Amino acid sequence: METVVVSEAPQQLVSKLIFNTVVPRPIAWITTVSKVGKVNLAPFSFFNAITTKPPLLFVSVGKRKDGTLKDTARNILETEEFVVNVVSEEFLEKMHLSGKDFPPEVSEAEELNVELEPSKLLKPPKVKNVPAALECVLREHLQLGATPMDVFIGEVVAVHYSPELLKTQKGLIGRLGGKRYCCVSDEIDLSELS
Ligand SMILES: Cc1cc2nc3c(=O)[nH]c(=O)nc-3n(C[C@H](O)[C@H](O)[C@H](O)COP(=O)(O)O)c2cc1C
Numbered sequence: 001m002e003t004v005v006v007s008e009a010p011q012q013l014v015s016k017l018i019f020n021t022v023v024p025r026p027i028a029w030i031t032t033v034s035k036v037g038k039v040n041l042a043p044f045s046f047f048n049a050i051t052t053k054p055p056l057l058f059v060s061v062g063k064r065k066d067g068t069l070k071d072t073a074r075n076i077l078e079t080e081e082f083v084v085n086v087v088s089e090e091f092l093e094k095m096h097l098s099g100k101d102f103p104p105e106v107s108e109a110e111e112l113n114v115e116l117e118p119s120k121l122l123k124p125p126k127v128k129n130v131p132a133a134l135e136c137v138l139r140e141h142l143q144l145g146a147t148p149m150d151v152f153i154g155e156v157v158a159v160h161y162s163p164e165l166l167k168t169q170k171g172l173i174g175r176l177g178g179k180r181y182c183c184v185s186d187e188i189d190l191s192e193l194s
Helices: 011-021 071-079 089-097
Strands: 028-033 039-044 047-052 055-061 081-086 132-144 149-161 173-175 181-183
Touching (some): 028 055, 028 071, 039 055, 039 071, 089 173
Antiparallel strands (some): 028 039, 028 081, 055 149, 132 149, 173 181
């Protein structure tokens, strides 16, 4: 077992340790629209639920290498809406490829042949046939860290879900370190213990 004191460690190692120890991370495959109605699709794994009443989620979006906002961050700031699509194994490769740096005028969904359909309440569409999609309205925008990261807290206002998901989450995808992922294949149910 190794131990590092963060204040004495190179930043590259600190980042690597977070990416490889805070695992598996859920993935928000986020659809947003720009001011002029262009749809954007990108994955984010610095993402999780915060509360259930009201249902609040956060997603943490870094800057591009040149310091500019990623399209997702710009769109959320401009429109205050985003949709979190939940990823199952069949979407894994397309989700991963949608994380490449596409220019703002290019629609990742079109480039990767990802079919979209209208959401219930909000402008950003959802990905068709995902096991779940959460329509979110921006409630808070925080800027945290050195870069800084844009942390968006969204309130879920509508949920699309496959009823199967309430029984099992098998087949859902999580992010590991590097470009590695995991897929839920074993579930250990301890409900009889309590
Ligand atoms: C599985 C996965 C998870 C990612 N998680 C994050 C994240 O949490 N925060 C972030 O800023 N970028 C993350 N990225 C990188 C963004 O998806 C990438 O920068 C993307 O180009 C942003 O697209 P946009 O400019 O259309 O918003 C992740 C990429 C992948 C493949």
